[in-house]
Amino acid sequence: MSHTRGARVAADGNNGTSAGPQVDVVVVGAGFSGLYLLHRLRAEGFSVRVFEAASDVGGTWFWNRYPGARCDIPTTDYTFGFDPELEREWTWSEKYATQPEILRYLQFVTDRYDLRRDITFDARVEGAEWDDKTGLWAVRTSTGETVSCRYYVMATGCLSVPKAPDIEGAPRFAGEVYFTSRWPHEGVDLTGKRVAVVGTGSSGIQSIPLIAQQAAQLTVFQRTPNFSIPAHNSPAPADRLGRLAADRDAYRTAGKWSRGGVPMEATDILGGTASEDVRRERFEAAWEAGELFAILGVFADQGVDPASNEIVSEMIREKLRSIVDDPETAEALCPKDHYLGTKRPCLDSGYYATFNLPHVRLVDLRKSPITTITEAGIDTAGESYEFDAIVYATGFDAMTGALVGVDVAGRGGVTLKEKWADGPSTYLGLTTAGFPNFFALTGPGSPSVLSNMAVSIEQHVDWVTDSLVDLRATGMTRIEPTLLAEDGWNQHVADCAAITLHPTANSWYMGANVPGKPRVFYPYIGGVDNYRAACDEVRARDYLGFRLSGPGGEQCHDGVVRRLQPDVAMVLSAMAQMELPPLESMSPPEARAFMEMSAGMRPPGPDVGEVVDGVLPGPAGELEYRLFRPASPGPHPVVLYFHGGGWVLGDQVSDEPLCRDLCVRTDAVVVSVNYRHAPEARCPAAAEDAWAALQWVGAHAIELGGIPDDLVLAGWSAGANLVAVVTQRARDEGGPVVRGQLLLTPATDSSMDTGSFEENADGYVLTAPLMRWFWDHYCDPGQRTEPTAAPLRGRLDGLPPAIVVTAEFDPLRDEGIAYAEALRAAGVPVEHLAARGHTHTSLTMVGVVLSGARVREEIALRLGALLREPVEV
Numbered sequence: 001m002s003h004t005r006g007a008r009v010a011a012d013g014n015n016g017t018s019a020g021p022q023v024d025v026v027v028v029g030a031g032f033s034g035l036y037l038l039h040r041l042r043a044e045g046f047s048v049r050v051f052e053a054a055s056d057v058g059g060t061w062f063w064n065r066y067p068g069a070r071c072d073i074p075t076t077d078y079t080f081g082f083d084p085e086l087e088r089e090w091t092w093s094e095k096y097a098t099q100p101e102i103l104r105y106l107q108f109v110t111d112r113y114d115l116r117r118d119i120t121f122d123a124r125v126e127g128a129e130w131d132d133k134t135g136l137w138a139v140r141t142s143t144g145e146t147v148s149c150r151y152y153v154m155a156t157g158c159l160s161v162p163k164a165p166d167i168e169g170a171p172r173f174a175g176e177v178y179f180t181s182r183w184p185h186e187g188v189d190l191t192g193k194r195v196a197v198v199g200t201g202s203s204g205i206q207s208i209p210l211i212a213q214q215a216a217q218l219t220v221f222q223r224t225p226n227f228s229i230p231a232h233n234s235p236a237p238a239d240r241l242g243r244l245a246a247d248r249d250a251y252r253t254a255g256k257w258s259r260g261g262v263p264m265e266a267t268d269i270l271g272g273t274a275s276e277d278v279r280r281e282r283f284e285a286a287w288e289a290g291e292l293f294a295i296l297g298v299f300a301d302q303g304v305d306p307a308s309n310e311i312v313s314e315m316i317r318e319k320l321r322s323i324v325d326d327p328e329t330a331e332a333l334c335p336k337d338h339y340l341g342t343k344r345p346c347l348d349s350g351y352y353a354t355f356n357l358p359h360v361r362l363v364d365l366r367k368s369p370i371t372t373i374t375e376a377g378i379d380t381a382g383e384s385y386e387f388d389a390i391v392y393a394t395g396f397d398a399m400t401g402a403l404v405g406v407d408v409a410g411r412g413g414v415t416l417k418e419k420w421a422d423g424p425s426t427y428l429g430l431t432t433a434g435f436p437n438f439f440a441l442t443g444p445g446s447p448s449v450l451s452n453m454a455v456s457i458e459q460h461v462d463w464v465t466d467s468l469v470d471l472r473a474t475g476m477t478r479i480e481p482t483l484l485a486e487d488g489w490n491q492h493v494a495d496c497a498a499i500t501l502h503p504t505a506n507s508w509y510m511g512a513n514v515p516g517k518p519r520v521f522y523p524y525i526g527g528v529d530n531y532r533a534a535c536d537e538v539r540a541r542d543y544l545g546f547r548l549s550g551p552g553g554e555q556c557h558d559g560v561v562r563r564l565q566p567d568v569a570m571v572l573s574a575m576a577q578m579e580l581p582p583l584e585s586m587s588p589p590e591a592r593a594f595m596e597m598s599a600g601m602r603p604p605g606p607d608v609g610e611v612v613d614g615v616l617p618g619p620a621g622e623l624e625y626r627l628f629r630p631a632s633p634g635p636h637p638v639v640l641y642f643h644g645g646g647w648v649l650g651d652q653v654s655d656e657p658l659c660r661d662l663c664v665r666t667d668a669v670v671v672s673v674n675y676r677h678a679p680e681a682r683c684p685a686a687a688e689d690a691w692a693a694l695q696w697v698g699a700h701a702i703e704l705g706g707i708p709d710d711l712v713l714a715g716w717s718a719g720a721n722l723v724a725v726v727t728q729r730a731r732d733e734g735g736p737v738v739r740g741q742l743l744l745t746p747a748t749d750s751s752m753d754t755g756s757f758e759e760n761a762d763g764y765v766l767t768a769p770l771m772r773w774f775w776d777h778y779c780d781p782g783q784r785t786e787p788t789a790a791p792l793r794g795r796l797d798g799l800p801p802a803i804v805v806t807a808e809f810d811p812l813r814d815e816g817i818a819y820a821e822a823l824r825a826a827g828v829p830v831e832h833l834a835a836r837g838h839t840h841t842s843l844t845m846v847g848v849v850l851s852g853a854r855v856r857e858e859i860a861l862r863l864g865a866l867l868r869e870p871v872e873v
């Protein structure tokens with residue numbers, strides 16, 4: 001292999017005259033990502049050609065030359081970090097550099113690493129075809145050249161294809177027309193002109209104050225008001241510069257392992273529970289910082305909790321109202337139709353104050369939509385306007401526009417456009433099945449636009465380059481993800497988005513700005529840190545989810561890199577960091593005290609109408625209960641609930657957040673009754689108590705505010721075991737009436753030898769040793785096979801309908817499934833809900849594991865149907 005630095009000949013020694021490639025790698029685009037990729041690949045001895053449609057390097061920063069164009073990540077971070085020497089040689093003049101300075105920087109980088117000689121400018125890549133026989137790509141350019149290569153990388157950026165103006169009559173306008181994204185290089189003089197700006201995204205918001213300085217009249221056409229905060233531009237921020245100077249590596253590492261690619265101190269303060277003073281203080285600090293990640297991180301929960309988000313949103317609106325003189329204009333500028341952050345917020349320099357100028361006017365298109373563009377200007381429903389120039393700041397076909405815009409044909413001639421017709425599908429946001437040896441940098445399914453692009457780009461480039469080096473070292477020449485891995489990643493990307501407020505917005509993150517574009521959440525919102533960890537893990541697990549082949553052989557470690565729900569993973573990792581002692585290493589009283597202490601730190605669960613504590617008679621003394629009543633007028637159906645805790649831990653309040661959640665979602669009275677615990681009272685004491693509770697609650701439904709005979713039993717874990725046991729007994733003893741049973745991750749058998757028991761023996765809170773500890777305390781070995789302990793071994797016909805919920809990562813999963821199947825076989829109506837990516841405990845973590853809410857909603861729907869369905873009694 002030729003590893004000559006900068007060689008034009010492919011690494012397998014071929015010059016393109018025989019069956020081999022002309023170059024190892026073709027890269028499309030010479031922006032931040034294409035430049036760094038070229039540098040790294042070349043340093044590793046690969047031959048590379050870069051094609052760039054523009055006449056020079058720069059990508060986004062070549063094209064977007066509108067007045068006021070700046071980066072919106074501080075230059076301390078929006079910069080290459082791969083070479084300390086480079087960092088020493090370049091000093092940014094401002095906190096947020098202007099487009100000309102960023103372009104100069106990229107030109108400087110290009111020259112410093114002598115990159116130009118491998119870049120062909122003014123050459124647009126129009127098509128790329130994979131040949132499965134030769135294992136090569138043929139890349140066609142607008143200059144008529146076709147180049148064969150082993151690997152094809154699109155470094156085409158996320159916001160590079162301007163959205164076509166989708167406004168009726170646009171071509172008719174006879175005056176000057178400008179697009180912020182294609183601003184003339186020689187600049188534009190708008191002095192003395194009547195100018196319209198259409199669009200108030202980042203480009204509009206950055207350019208409007210400067211256009212206003214020139215124009216005689218400026219009319220801003222706003223469809224959606226956007227959140228914007230002042231950039232407070234200045235020299236680069238002293239605190240960040242100081243940290244960089246003190247320890248550059250540590251600072252850069254912190255950026256790489258941060259959520260957004262910029263070192264930030266994460267907060268755990270929640271909007272709802274913070275005091276007014278704390279809220280104000282945190283907001284003002286973020287406003288003063290003038291940084292996107294600061295305003296998006298005022299509270300830990302503002303991206304997921306509407307109420308928390310609204311606190312920050314309203315504070316921004318207050319600021320805006322205090323800046324804009326005319327109250328009607330101020331109100332029209334106030335964003336109210338989307339949550340802060342669900343459309344990319346802007347950083348501005350004097351945007352809102354611009355509307356105080358006498359020659360600047362805002363037209364609210366929500367009130368008065370554009371009907372047509374005319375030869376002379378713009379007609380809205382209410383008025384006709386005449387202009388000398390129209391500036392469109394109407395955005396981009398983001399994330400996928402540039403990728404599907406090229407005719408990329410993979411195996412069997414299927415194009416990327418065809419494959420992605422219903423939305424992008426990728427593995428790690430970098431690769432896609434059916435397109436071997438193809439990589440997209442900052443593609444959909446990667447953090448890209450939600451992150452500091454500079455950091456994300458370096459991570460992508462390093463991952464791709466390192467992979468190509470690995471392939472070469474092992475004699476592999478093909479890499480392609482498997483469908484299993486890709487589907488798993490798509491699911492993970494969707495799971496991450498689903499717990500946030502993002503899917504609620506009509507944003508370009510959702511493809512909503514381009515008519516007909518599939519509505520999915522395009523970027524990966526799980527964080528730069530988690531993304532990097534996933535990519536690293538794929539390599540560390542020897543290319544998990546990829547099929548590799550070549551002269552060196554073939555390999556495929558198929559699998560899914562992220563299977564846990566993202567918030568479940570976060571909780572598990574936080575718990576792992578606490579290095580808590582295992583419960584089974586404690587005595588039962590110690591374990592109970594520990595559980596009680598942890599319960600004190602969790603969110604309380606939703607508000608209910610009323611909470612009533614009481615006692616009921618049990619076989620060995622009183623049993624305490626706590627009743628949760630809905631706010632709606634009663635009487636209500638009744639859910640008799642038994643808590644989890646392995647028959648050893650817990651009481652009537654230990655599952656309170658879950659009980660409140662059930663109460664609110666089902667609009668039923670939930671009565672959570674305590675029972676005697678082991679080892680003090682061993683099996684069947686708990687089941688005897690549960691039976692007594694059922695009889696008493698059944699007989700006292702009216703006093704409790706319930707509807708007689710409208711009762712279901714519900715329980716979690718050991719509590720679900722008790723539900724199954726007493727439901728069987730109620731059948732045998734002819735009452736009380738039980739309309740249904742909800743078994744949430746139930747313990748149904750004592751064998752402890754199922755596949756799920758083995759697979760999930762460790763690491764998911766309920767471990768195999770803990771489960772053994774529970775059984776040992778609860779039940780003598782001789783009794784464990786009795787139906788009073790192991791209801792799976794009981795008679796199952798004639799039981800009321802069941803809702804069985806199992807969690808994927810739960811030792812008890814298979815015994816839950818077995819119970820559901822056995823019930824079904826016995827003729828009992830069963831709804832089985834398999835909670836994907838959940839653990840034994842995560843579904844009960846109300847307000848913490850947000851992904852559990854979807855499952856609880858499903859449960860409530862089914863429970864509600866059982867409760868309200870008229871049945872023969």
Ligand code: NA7
Nearest residue numbers: 166167199200201202203204223224344393394395396513
């Ligand atoms: P954006 O953020 O997509 O903004 C485009 C703006 O143009 C936005 O206000 C749109 O309103 C508006 N728009 C788009 N089409 C129309 C029509 N037909 N009529 C009226 N208004 C329209 O693009 P930018 O270039 O500003 O910013 C892109 C990113 O670049 C930015 O997030 C930073 O990351 C850098 P809408 O919101 O769709 O109602």
